[in-house]
Amino acid sequence: MLFRKNGIKGSRAIKHSNMNIRKLLVLILILSVFVHANEGPVGAKAVVSNKNILSGNIVKLHIRATGKMATFSPVKTIDGVKVLSQDERITNMHVYNNGVLQKECTIFTLTFAPQKDMTIPSYEVHIDGRVYQTKPIKLKMKDFTASNRKKSNIFSLKLKSDKKSVSLGEAFLATVTLSLQHKFIIAKKLQYHRPKFEGFFVEQLGKGKSYDKGDYQITELKYILTPHSEGNFTLGPAYAKIGLQDGSKKGLAHVVIERKIFEKASNTLSLEVLPQTEKSDLVGAFTLDIKIDTQKVSAGKPVKLSIKLEGEGDLTHFDFPDYTLDDVTIYSDPAKIDIKVLNGKIHSSYRKEFVFIAEENFSIPEQIFSMYDPKSGALKELKIDRIDIEVNQSNAVAVTTKTSKPSMTMAGKVIKLKEKLTAMFMQWWMPVLSFILGGILFYLLRYLLKQKQKSDSESEALKILVPYISKDPEVEEMVRKLYARINGDASIQIDKKKLKKMIEDLR
Numbered sequence: 001m002l003f004r005k006n007g008i009k010g011s012r013a014i015k016h017s018n019m020n021i022r023k024l025l026v027l028i029l030i031l032s033v034f035v036h037a038n039e040g041p042v043g044a045k046a047v048v049s050n051k052n053i054l055s056g057n058i059v060k061l062h063i064r065a066t067g068k069m070a071t072f073s074p075v076k077t078i079d080g081v082k083v084l085s086q087d088e089r090i091t092n093m094h095v096y097n098n099g100v101l102q103k104e105c106t107i108f109t110l111t112f113a114p115q116k117d118m119t120i121p122s123y124e125v126h127i128d129g130r131v132y133q134t135k136p137i138k139l140k141m142k143d144f145t146a147s148n149r150k151k152s153n154i155f156s157l158k159l160k161s162d163k164k165s166v167s168l169g170e171a172f173l174a175t176v177t178l179s180l181q182h183k184f185i186i187a188k189k190l191q192y193h194r195p196k197f198e199g200f201f202v203e204q205l206g207k208g209k210s211y212d213k214g215d216y217q218i219t220e221l222k223y224i225l226t227p228h229s230e231g232n233f234t235l236g237p238a239y240a241k242i243g244l245q246d247g248s249k250k251g252l253a254h255v256v257i258e259r260k261i262f263e264k265a266s267n268t269l270s271l272e273v274l275p276q277t278e279k280s281d282l283v284g285a286f287t288l289d290i291k292i293d294t295q296k297v298s299a300g301k302p303v304k305l306s307i308k309l310e311g312e313g314d315l316t317h318f319d320f321p322d323y324t325l326d327d328v329t330i331y332s333d334p335a336k337i338d339i340k341v342l343n344g345k346i347h348s349s350y351r352k353e354f355v356f357i358a359e360e361n362f363s364i365p366e367q368i369f370s371m372y373d374p375k376s377g378a379l380k381e382l383k384i385d386r387i388d389i390e391v392n393q394s395n396a397v398a399v400t401t402k403t404s405k406p407s408m409t410m411a412g413k414v415i416k417l418k419e420k421l422t423a424m425f426m427q428w429w430m431p432v433l434s435f436i437l438g439g440i441l442f443y444l445l446r447y448l449l450k451q452k453q454k455s456d457s458e459s460e461a462l463k464i465l466v467p468y469i470s471k472d473p474e475v476e477e478m479v480r481k482l483y484a485r486i487n488g489d490a491s492i493q494i495d496k497k498k499l500k501k502m503i504e505d506l507r
Contacts, residue, residue, distance in 0.1 A: 042067045044125035046134035052142050055115055056156060058084075058239065058263040063108040063134060067127035070106040078110065079118040082196065084239055084265070085111040113237050113265030117141055155180050155244065157266035159195060159236045162344055165272040167374045169283035171226045171314030171346050176238045176266060178219040182212075188243025188261070194221070195236035195266065199273070201226040203316055205341065224339060224346055226314050227273040239265035278379040280372035284313015288369075288382040296390045300483050302469050302476070303356045303389055305364060309382075310349035314339070320352050323364065329357040329483070333467040355466045356389065357483050363388045458482050458494070464503055478502060 044065045053059060063072065075083055087109045108125075120137040156179050163172040176195065180186075194204075205222040212218070227233075241263045276283070291306040309315060315337055323330050335352040356364065364387040371380045462482045469476040478499060484492045 042127060042130075042132075044070075044123075044127065044132040044134050046120065046123065046137055048120070048137055048139070051138065052140050053114065054142050056113065056264050056266070058111060058113055058265055059139065061110040061112070061120060061137075063110075063123060063125065065106045065108070065125045065127050065132070066104075067106075068104065069128055071126040072106075072108045073124065075110055075123070078112050078120055079114075081112050081114050081118065082234065082237070082268070083110050083112050084193070084237070087111075113239060114139055114141070115267060153179070153181070154184060155240075155242060155262045155264055157238050157240060157264050159238055159266040159269055161235065161269050161271065163271070165274060166227060167274050167283065167372070168227055168230050168276045169280075169372070170374045171224055171284070173341060173344070173346055174223045174225050174235060174269075176221045176223075178221075178240065179216045180219075180242075180244075182215055182217060184244040184246060186242060187245045191241040193239050194223070195238040197223070197225055197235060199227060199229050199231070199233050201228055201314075201317060203314075203339065205339065222341065224314055224316070226317065230273045230275045233271050233273060235269040235271055237266040237268050239263070276372055277377060278370075278372055280370040280379060282309075282313070282315075282318060282369060282371040282382070283374065284311055284315075284371070285373050285375065286311035286313060286315070286371060286382065288384070290384055292364075292387055295388065296392070298392050299359045300357060300480055302466065302479060302483075304469065305354045305356070305387070307352050307354075307384070308349065309351075310347070312345055312347055314346060315348040315350040318350055320350070321367070323354060323356075325356070325358075325362055325364075327358060327360065328362050331355045331357075331463055331466040353467060355469065358389070358391055360393070361389065361391050458486055461499060461503060462486070464506065468506055475502065475506075 044063060046061060046063050048059055048061055050059075061078065065072070072088065075086065077083060089107055089109075091105050091107065118139050120139065122136050123134045125132050125134065158177045158179075159174065160177070161172060161174045166172050174195070174197070178190075178192075203224040205224060208219050208221045210217065210219045225235075241261065243261050245260070286309050289308045289310075291308075293304045293306075295303075297303050307320060309318070316339065320335065322332065332352060332354045335350055337348065337350050339346065339348040341347070356362070366386045367384040369382045371382055372378075373380060462479060465475050465479050465482070469479050478494075481492050481494055485494060
């Protein structure tokens with residue numbers, strides 16, 4: 001009986017203990033939920049302002065990451081579409097507000113311009129040591145109706161190219177066209193970003209061309225592109241941001257109303273760069289013309305060689321090799337390169353001049369350049385033949401002096417006198433002479449240093465004057481004098497004031 005009573009009491013105690021444990025677990029769970037609820041949601045979400053867009057409209061993808069620390073990976077393309085810009089900013093820095101922890105929110109914004117229906121993929125975001133995934137987003141391009149076409153055409157950009165495929169090194173023309181309806185007034189300065197031309201050397205032609213066409217003001221920006229690697233490339237897009245106000249809608253006192261920011265992107269272009277069938281120095285169709293002002297010249301007088309390359313193609317990155325000849329002084333001016341568009345084709349010219357000065361006959365060696373013509377696919381040769389220059393020598397005057405042979409007696413006396421003077425010199429005059437020679441050597445070094453500086457100055461002046469020798473006889477005469485001075489003719493006098501003025505006038 002006692003055993004039974006004790007057993008009932010023990011059973012009740014166990015049930016009571018289990019109930020307390022369950023209450024404790026429930027309390028812990030509630031506290032955990034409460035704590036996590038106070039901390040706020042942790043995770044990542046991707047959003048766009050509009051899922052139905054028109055071609056050319058800018059789309060901004062915002063990836064919102066909530067947590068103490070978020071890390072994003074760089075994104076270059078979204079479903080094959082180039083990302084135009086990336087921006088990361090932090091809002092709501094974590095602070096305790098009434099005992100509740102407000103966590104920071106990091107927003108990663110990607111700007112792009114889709115041209116067709118596409119799907120924004122899922123992205124990974126590292127938040128507080130864990131990886132979170134965003135959900136994919138589908139974008140659909142709207143059809144152009146009369147209403148939205150009118151709005152879209154207020155301001156637009158278009159990218160076009162004169163070629164769809166080129167050979168490696170072959171130049172072509174890309175044009176960005178900006179169109180703006182006349183009735184709209186610019187309220188905020190245009191922010192223009194040129195297309196991305198990765199894989200190409202780029203040269204912009206001038207500052208652009210503007211003209212009126214119908215109801216629009218058109219601005220054309222032309223770029224010369226030269227591929228430096230082969231493969232398939234996507235050009236563009238260009239994009240711009242501008243503030244506009246409708247000039248046809250005015251309130252009282254002619255105050256303009258309805259201001260709006262427009263953000264537009266151009267289309268993109270696909271281009272194939274084919275490998276050259278033959279390696280070459282030049283790509284295009286060029287002609288070579290050379291002129292030598294004389295092949296017979298007096299010693300120390302300059303000879304000028306003019307080189308001109310011109311034709312269809314890009315010569316921006318061509319560099320004519322310098323000449324190097326023994327015992328010949330050679331000067332050259334910087335190359336002059338001009339590029340223009342004729343009948344929709346790129347034409348360029350390259351001009352360079354060399355000046356040769358020598359005392360003896362010399363030869364200007366031949367130069368050969370290979371040229372690949374993309375139209376014919378043929379490899380051609382441009383050649384500068386060897387040029388022989390005849391230098392007329394000045395007559396040297398020989399001067400001889402007749403002397404008599406001294407007698408043996410006189411020679412003996414001279415030897416004895418020499419020995420006596422040597423002994424006296426060694427005893428008394430050697431220290432004095434050493435001091436005098438030291439002073440002479442010091443002043444001699446100073447003189448040589450000044451002469452070197454003077455020579456360097458004259459050499460610099462010669463470099464400046466040489467390109468103008470054919471345009472002014474006085475310049476040519478000054479060049480001849482400078483050359484003679486540099487080569488050791490101390491009898492030549494240079495009018496320093498005249499030389500200084502001559503250089504200042506040419507600069």
